[in-house]
C-alpha cells in the first residue's frame with residue numbers, strides 16, 4: 001500500500017455518513033463546482049495535507065475499538081474522493097483488511113474508474129445525486145449528469161449497497177420535472193437502501209466568504225420543512241425508502 005494522496009482532515013463520531021458512528025476522511029480535489037457546496041476549501045487537491053495511504057490507515061486504526069463498539073466504520077468523503085481513486089481505493093482496502101465497514105461518499109461522475117473488483121472493497125456507496133435533468137445538473141454542478149446516472153445503474157446491476165443523497169434547493173433543484181425524473185430513475189435501482197433528502201440552508205456560505213468566493217445562492221431561502229416533506233412524500237409515493245436528514 002504505497003499510494004499517497006491529499007486529505008483535508010478526518011473527523012470521528014459522525015452519525016450522518018453511513019451506519020453507526022463513522023470516522024470520516026475528507027479528501028481534497030473536486031471537479032464539480034456545486035452552487036451550494038459546503039466545502040469549497042476542499043476543491044483544490046493540494047490544499048490538503050499529503051499522506052501515505054498506509055500511514056492514514058494506521059491512524060484510523062487507533063479508533064478501532066470505538067468504531068467496532070458503535071457498529072460504525074470508515075467513510076471516505078471530500079471533495080470528491082475519486083479524483084484520487086488509487087489513493088482512495090488503497091485506504092478503503094486497508095480499512096477493510098482491518099475489519100472496518102467501509103463507505104465511499106461520491107458524486108459518482110468518475111465511477112467508471114472503479115473496476116467491479118474495486119467495488120467489492122466498498123461496503124456502501126453514498127451517491128450524491130445532485131439532480132436528474134441534464135440542464136439542472138449542469139447548472140448545479142457545472143458537469144454532465146450522464147456519467148453519474150451510468151454509475152448508479154452499474155451499482156444496481158452489481159447489487160452494491162447504495163444510499164442516495166439529494167439536496168433540495170429552492171429555485172434550483174426543486175422543479176417538478178427534476179423531482180419526478182429523479183424518483184422514476186431511483187425506483188429502478190433495486191440496490192437502494194435509502195434516499196436522504198437534505199434541505200438547503202445558508203450555513204455553507206461562510207467558507208465561500210472566507211475564501212473570497214462569490215456565493216451564488218446568497219438570495220436563495222432555506223428549503224422549508226414543508227417543502228422537504230412534499231419531496232419525501234413524492235419519493236415515498238414511488239415506493240422509495242426515504243429519510244429526512
Ligand code: SF4
Pocket residue numbers: 030031032033034036037038039040042078079080107
Ligand atoms: S461534489 Fe461535493 S465537494 Fe464537490 S463541489 Fe459538489 S458539494 Fe462541493
